[in-house]
Every structure is written in C-alpha cells, then in structure tokens.
Amino acid sequence: MSQKNSQHNSCCEKPSHEPVGIQTAARPITDVAQQNEVCCGSPPGPESSRYEKPGYALLDFVEAFVQTPAGPVPRVKTDLQWRDHAGTIRARLGINRAQHKIAPGLYCVGKPDAQAPVLVTANYKLTFDALRTELKAVSAWVLVLDTRGINVWCAAGKNLFSTTELIDRVNRTDLKKVVSHNRLILPQLAATGVAAHHVKKAIGFKVIYGPVRTLDIPKFLANGFTSEPSMRKVTFSTLERVILIPVELAHLPKPSFWVLLAAFVISGIGIQVFSFSAAWVRGMMLAVAYAVGILAGAIVTPTLLPWIPGKSFAVKGAIIGLIGGAAIVVLFQSNLQFWGALALMLCTTAVGSYLAMNFTGSTPFTSPSGVEKEMRKAIPLQALALIVALVAWVGAAFAG
Amino acid sequence: MENFRYLPGVTTLTLNRKACVGCGMCEVVCPHGIFSMHDNKARIDDLDGCMECGACAKNCPADAIGVTPGVGCASYIIQTWIKGKNVAACGSEKCC
Ligand code: SF4
Numbered sequence: 001m002s003q004k005n006s007q008h009n010s011c012c013e014k015p016s017h018e019p020v021g022i023q024t025a026a027r028p029i030t031d032v033a034q035q036n037e038v039c040c041g042s043p044p045g046p047e048s049s050r051y052e053k054p055g056y057a058l059l060d061f062v063e064a065f066v067q068t069p070a071g072p073v074p075r076v077k078t079d080l081q082w083r084d085h086a087g088t089i090r091a092r093l094g095i096n097r098a099q100h101k102i103a104p105g106l107y108c109v110g111k112p113d114a115q116a117p118v119l120v121t122a123n124y125k126l127t128f129d130a131l132r133t134e135l136k137a138v139s140a141w142v143l144v145l146d147t148r149g150i151n152v153w154c155a156a157g158k159n160l161f162s163t164t165e166l167i168d169r170v171n172r173t174d175l176k177k178v179v180s181h182n183r184l185i186l187p188q189l190a191a192t193g194v195a196a197h198h199v200k201k202a203i204g205f206k207v208i209y210g211p212v213r214t215l216d217i218p219k220f221l222a223n224g225f226t227s228e229p230s231m232r233k234v235t236f237s238t239l240e241r242v243i244l245i246p247v248e249l250a251h252l253p254k255p256s257f258w259v260l261l262a263a264f265v266i267s268g269i270g271i272q273v274f275s276f277s278a279a280w281v282r283g284m285m286l287a288v289a290y291a292v293g294i295l296a297g298a299i300v301t302p303t304l305l306p307w308i309p310g311k312s313f314a315v316k317g318a319i320i321g322l323i324g325g326a327a328i329v330v331l332f333q334s335n336l337q338f339w340g341a342l343a344l345m346l347c348t349t350a351v352g353s354y355l356a357m358n359f360t361g362s363t364p365f366t367s368p369s370g371v372e373k374e375m376r377k378a379i380p381l382q383a384l385a386l387i388v389a390l391v392a393w394v395g396a397a398f399a400g
Numbered sequence: 401m402e403n404f405r406y407l408p409g410v411t412t413l414t415l416n417r418k419a420c421v422g423c424g425m426c427e428v429v430c431p432h433g434i435f436s437m438h439d440n441k442a443r444i445d446d447l448d449g450c451m452e453c454g455a456c457a458k459n460c461p462a463d464a465i466g467v468t469p470g471v472g473c474a475s476y477i478i479q480t481w482i483k484g485k486n487v488a489a490c491g492s493e494k495c496c
C-alpha cells in the first residue's frame with residue numbers, strides 16, 4: 001500500500017479501493033478533491049501557480065509573467081490588495097519602515113511592446129505602489145532601481161537613486177533587448193541624483209524627466225512626455241504635512257523617558273530636600289508642559305505651517321509653544337506662583353521651537369544654508385530658555 | 401512654492417550665463433521653478449526660492465550652475481556638528 005493511502009486509512013478509517021502499488025499521482029485531480037472532502041472537512045486550496053519556484057515566494061502584486069528577449073518579466077497589478085494597504089499603514093507609522101522594499105529590476109504593467117515607455121522608479125514599496133496604481137490604463141515597462149527601500153527624493157539626495165545605479169540597472173536587466181527606443185522616463189525629483197547627460201554618454205539612453213507627482217504620469221504620457229509647469233513644482237499641502245506627523249512622533253519615546261524622569265526628580269527638590277508628593281504633583285505639571293510642547297512643535301506647527309507667522313521654523317514653533325504654555329498656566333493657576341508659571345511657559349516654548357525646527361527635514365523647501373542659519377540662532381536661545389526654566393522651577397519650590 | 405517662503409538671502413546658487421548653452425535642463429528639473437529661458441540662456445527668476453537640492457547643477461551639461469547641495473534638515477545638521485560631515489547619516493527614518 002502506498003504511503004498516501006495508509007495515511008488516509010488512519011485518518012478516516014475508510015478502506016482503500018486502490019490496488020497496492022498503483023501510482024496515486026496519476027489519478028485525476030477531482031478524485032483527490034472528493035476524497036479529501038470526505039476525509040478532512042474543508043476542501044483544499046487552489047493548485048500551486050505555475051510561476052512558483054522552490055525557494056522563492058510569489059508576491060501578491062504579481063499578476064503573471066511576460067516573456068521577453070531578456071527573460072520573463074513580472075506583470076504587476078494596478079490596484080492594491082489588503083496586504084499592500086496593511087504594509088502602507090505600517091510604513092507610515094514608522095514600523096519596520098526600512099524593510100518596506102521590493103526587489104530591483106524590470107517589471108511591467110498592461111501589455112507593453114518594444115515601443116512602450118520605460119518608467120524608472122525607486123524600490124521603496126510605497127513609491128512603487130503609488131506608481132502602479134496610476135498606470136491602470138497604461139502599458140509600460142517599470143524599471144525599479146535599488147534605492148535601499150528609500151523614496152525617490154531622499155534616495156536621490158543620498159546618491160542612491162544615482163547615475164551609476166541607473167546605468168548599472170539598465171545593463172543588468174538587458175533593457176536594450178526589451179525595448180527598441182532609447183528613452184527612460186525618470187521622476188523629476190530624481191534629478192538631484194542623476195545627471196542626464198552622463199547617462200546618455202554612458203549607455204545611449206536619453207533621460208526624460210517626468211512630473212513630480214505620480215498622479216500626473218498618465219497626463220504626462222498622453223501629452224507626449226511633456227509636463228505643464230504646475231506638474232513640475234513640488235507642493236506641501238496640509239494632507240502632505242499631516243501624513244508626516246506620526247513619523248515625527250515615532251522618534252520621541254526614548255528621549256521622552258529621560259526627560260520625564262528628570263522632570264519628576266527636579267520637581268521633588270525643595271525645602272525638605274526631596275519630597276515625593278511634590279515630585280508627583282509638580283512633576284505632573286512639568287510632564288503636561290512637555291506634552292504640550294510636543295503637541296505644539298510636532299503636531300500643531302506642521303499642520304498649520306503656512307498660517308503661523310515667521311519664516312524660520314524655530315520661531316513658528318516658539319509662538320505655538322508659548323500659546324500652549326499660556327493655556328497650561330491658566331489650567332494650573334491655583335497651584336502656581338510667578339516663577340513656576342514662567343518656568344512652564346519657557347519649557348513649552350523651548351520644546352515647541354526645537355521640535356518645529358526638526359520638522360525642516362521633512363519639508364521640500366528648506367535650504368540647508370537656511371536651516372543652518374536658523375539653528376545657529378535658535379539653539380542657544382532654546383538652551384537658555386530651558387536653563388532659566390529649570391532655575392525658576394526649582395527656585396519656585398523654595399519660594400513657595 | 402508661493403505660499404511657502406523660507407529664509408531669504410542664504411542660498412549658494414550661482415549662474416554663469418556666459419557658459420550656459422541654452423539646453424533648458426535647469427528649467428525642467430528645478431522643483432521650485434527658479435529658472436526660465438530668455439534669449440536661449442537660462443535666467444534666475446526667484447533666487448530666494450531655491451532649496452539647494454542641486455538638481456540643476458547636476459544636470460547642467462555646461463557646468464554653468466554652482467550650488468552647494470545638501471539636505472535642509474536640522475537633525476542631520478546637528479549630526480554633522482557632532483560627528484563631522486562624513487559619518488553623519490540622515491537619521492535613517494527621520495528626515496529621509
Ligand atoms: S538647487 Fe534645486 S531648488 Fe535650487 S535652483 Fe537648483 S534645482 Fe532649483
């Protein structure tokens with residue numbers, strides 16, 4: 001008796017009708033299905049895809065493989081599955097963001113031929129998802145560069161989305177065998193890392209810079225590879241800013257632990273050397289001031305950015321922090337004297353200003369010369385405010 | 401970006417109009433529309449809008465544009481102050 005049948009017997013106690021030694025694999029598939037249904041309840045899943053290979057996982061977003069002179073090229077879906085959305089949420093929250101990438105190489109959408117355009121992009125999964133979902137009515141080749149899972153703009157700035165990587169990837173994928181033209185369409189924001197004239201000289205491909213935003217790509221393709229001026233400028237809408245807030249906050253837990261610990265210890269110092277009740281009551285007020293500083297600098301300032309007066313981010317954050325500090329003083333007024341109130345307000349102002357200044361890294365319009373100039377002025381003031389706040393807070397305990 | 405203005409008078413951007421060959425690449429790649437073409441030469445229209453990304457200089461075939469490119473990111477700059485320019489990494493997740 002074959003091993004398979006003996007297993008069935010032990011499982012369902014159903015006598016086998018199969019003569020010993022007959023190859024069970026040759027049986028029609030329906031037979032097996034029926035047997036399993038009787039045997040173990042739920043019917044089996046679908047047959048393995050013919051694209052599966054031992055040691056490789058077939059990805060959800062791959063629909064099929066297209067044969068090309070350079071070998072099989074995966075054709076990807078142009079809409080997102082729940083797994084894509086789940087990955088997006090994780091990446092936005094800063095969970096395992098560095099691992100959210102796909103294999104570099106050549107992909108395609110629709111039914112591209114040798115004349116179809118080649119769109120070049122980064123291998124950050126969110127970037128790739130954004131691109132393919134805009135290509136629903138398009139047939140094109142998609143060349144994914146190894147940008148270490150970093151988006152186009154940041155990868156270009158770090159020289160990962162670079163001239164050499166582009167040249168290398170074109171050669172390694174044998175793109176010349178796949179297409180009969182010599183045009184590569186790059187996102188405009190890749191221009192920081194790629195020198196079009198060097199690419200042309202090295203491999204003969206002409207780099208055409210497409211629009212800044214992926215959603216303009218269908219229009220760009222339909223217009224014969226030209227962008228309107230508005231498609232070439234970066235924007236920083238409220239939504240674009242708000243989406244960055246979770247990542248800003250994701251960096252705070254570790255420093256915050258030490259800040260809060262210090263806040264409670266400092267709050268306990270007073271006439272009786274150290275008082276635990278004071279540490280608790282006054283420490284709580286300081287903790288609230290710190291939280292309001294975070295709210296001011298990392299949430300309110302980014303959201304209301306264009307409407308807050310001032311050009312430098314440190315000033316914008318300080319204004320919002322000061323307003324927040326004033327609100328706390330009103331809230332705790334029965335427990336506060338002048339020095340304590342001053343300390344809390346300086347604290348929210350300094351924290352708000354510092355965190356707002358850190359938001360410069362997430363914006364698409366702050367120049368490094370400008371940020372450095374603002375920091376040289378702001379950091380000493382922020383430090384001074386914190387020292388004065390500290391002295392005033394401890395002093396208030398002795399005075400009170 | 402008209403509704404976002406950063407500090408004026410700080411950018412390192414320069415243009416050598418004599419060297420310019422009029423290819424128009426800088427006008428295409430600049431994400432802030434700083435350049436426009438006049439009489440087959442590039443012209444800087446909005447110097448203070450420049451964020452020093454370096455795209456224009458990188459793609460100028462005539463080396464007519466000068467700029468010290470970099471990232472306008474406070475936590476990165478703090479790292480360069482502490483650790484020096486070569487080891488500073490753009491806080492792996494933070495700004496980029
Ligand atoms: S450095 Fe960037 S922002 Fe400044 S002019 Fe050149 S392309 Fe435009």
Ligand code: SF4
Pocket residue numbers: 419420421422423424425426427441442456459460461462463464465
């Ligand atoms: S990229 Fe250089 S050569 Fe071309 S238009 Fe601009 S400045 Fe002139």
